[in-house]
Amino acid sequence: MATRTRELQFDFAACFGKGKIAASLWKKNLSKANAALARLARETGEGKLGFWKLPATYGATRGLSHVVAMAEAVRQRFDNLVVIGIGGSSLGGRMLFNALAHRYHNELPREFGGPMRLYFLENNDPDSYAELMDRLDLSRTLFNVVSKSGSTAETACQYVLVRDRLQRELPDGWRSHFLFTTDPKAGLLRDLAHEERIETLEIPSDVGGRYSVLCPVGLFPAQAIGIDAKALLAGAARMAKRCLDPAIDANPALQGALMHVLADRELGRNMVVSMPYADRLRDWTEWFGQLWAESLGKEKTASGETVRAGTTPIKALGAIDQHSQVQLYMEGPNDKVFMFIRNERFEHPTSFPKKGDMPKAFQYFAGHSMEELLLAEQRATRFALGEQGRMTYQVTTPRIDADAVGQLVFWAEAMTVLAGYLYGVDPFDQPGVELGKKFAYGLMGRAGYEEYRQRIEKAEKG
Incomplete structure (x- = not known):
């Protein structure tokens, strides 16, 4: 999709094809995606979200x-x-x-x-x-x-x-x-x-x-x-408009939501690995993990039907986790979707010395920079996973600044809500979290939670 220089770009192409999402499956589910988007548009228009x-x-x-x-x-x-x-x-x-x-x-x-x-x-x-x-x-x-x-x-x-x-x-x-x-x-x-x-x-x-x-x-x-909070909000506001676009090919939130739900429900790809190649986005993966897990991990639909919805978010960081997790991703179970985040411009590209100023074994670095190496590693890792039949997609940011982070945040939020609608669950509640809190309150002696302490003690005694 053609975009302006400041806008994030999204490439979902590697999620489709043999052993992945078939064109017929995608087409069959477009009506469900359009219904989810219509609901989002209605609820945002009514000020409900x-x-x-x-x-x-x-x-x-x-x-x-x-x-x-x-x-x-x-x-x-x-x-x-x-x-x-x-x-x-x-x-x-x-x-x-x-x-x-x-x-x-x-x-x-x-x-x-x-x-x-x-x-x-x-x-x-x-x-x-x-x-x-x-x-x-x-x-x-x-x-x-x-x-x-x-x-x-x-x-x-x-x-x-x-x-x-x-x-x-x-x-x-x-x-x-x-x-x-x-x-x-x-x-x-x-x-x-x-x-x-x-x-x-x-x-x-x-x-x-x-x-x-x-x-x-x-x-x-x-x-x-x-x-710059204003720039952060400006980026988010522009992304909000993109995420209401009725054309799915122009709507990265709707594309991502439908892709993840189909990958889970139809192909058994029930984990999502978020892997930015930039230290600045290390904590984004943790933030996204909570957003995705708490919003979608639900036992029941909003109407009470048991579904056990959701996919498990996994945090990774390129290139560090090429040396810890990628072995599993390449040769282990094919049960994951990989989200790569590629930053095209770093603040300090950091060029390598001239060829003659480096040990011979490392002279292939000459004429390049650390930025180029990191981007090459991201490109190579994504391609290698694709060669193994893994589903990958890429989010590209022109640089990591407040405007771009605002876009990235809002895209993730909108995609999560749309995925919730497609699963049929409420993406805004978290009933599973509350039970653990009640047991903890009971153990700490908080008034009104005595029965929860008793339940734990009874179970521990056998």
Whole structure:
């Protein structure tokens, strides 16, 4: 498909052919794809999908102004920003940080490293918590607690610990070292903000955690460290239009969704390996993994039929995982679809020395660059997998900047929702996650969850 220079390009051709998706199978299922797209168009037109509205809501100067003002205010006062959150409350922000900040942002002197240092307290690992807290100057640190409900145990426990330490070390001003990002009206964190007079940013009530990167959950930490949030939203807005195109060949989200569902249902390709060839997109694979797994991994359809839907996301990084995972991908079970992300332009291509200035064994590098080598490895690995009958497709970005990442994020979100519609499941709920939480609450003695503790103890005793 012909595209403008700034637009992501998509190549699904290697997913079709002998032993892959047959043209007849594709044609047979186009009506289902068109129905899914019609539903998406209807629901977005009616304003029912909160995440779809985010690029327009925050892309407008007025919508983003509060986030920008808050980011500017905290930059003036603090050196460190610590995001306390887990899952959708942190993966998106960390993905943007990894993709768009300097590789060693937190290690650079302030005059080179941007407005603030940025850290994430996600897992409730006591060693990770203690070692970060021990190196921070708390008087120069803001803690951004992110949770829509406020009840997430991993986030709540770290908030309680930070709050206790701040009250002891900064008794007169501890409240000003917190910023809550939470539901605008309801939830434990919203109630706590009122009780303790803590400033807040809002997560729109119709936006779920794994779809929240383009609201203050991701935009605030990005803006605070100097990432161009407007460009991020502009890229997402253009991709949103592409993902409503009625022509499937021009709609990368619809193409991807139908391809993945057919590969799973008809061919047994029930895993998706996302493999960018760029360190900046390492955390994108983790963000995508949550989006895809929580949205599509469902026991039942929206109407209650048992389907056991979903494909398993696997994280890989080129060229590193050529030396760890590709042996399995080449010669192991043919049960995967491979998503390659190719970055055409790196900031520092880094040319090799002249032929005469290198050992003879490495002189084939002469006249080339590290960028060329990495791109050659990506091209070669994709071709080699194709030679083995593996299904691959490629997303090409002209460069990794805020605009391109905005496109990549929104494409993945739209493709996921359309895949959910094709499976017949609700791509916005996560009932399977809740049961484990209830058992954990029971083990920790939370009131109202005693029966869950009893069930575990009974089972363990045999």
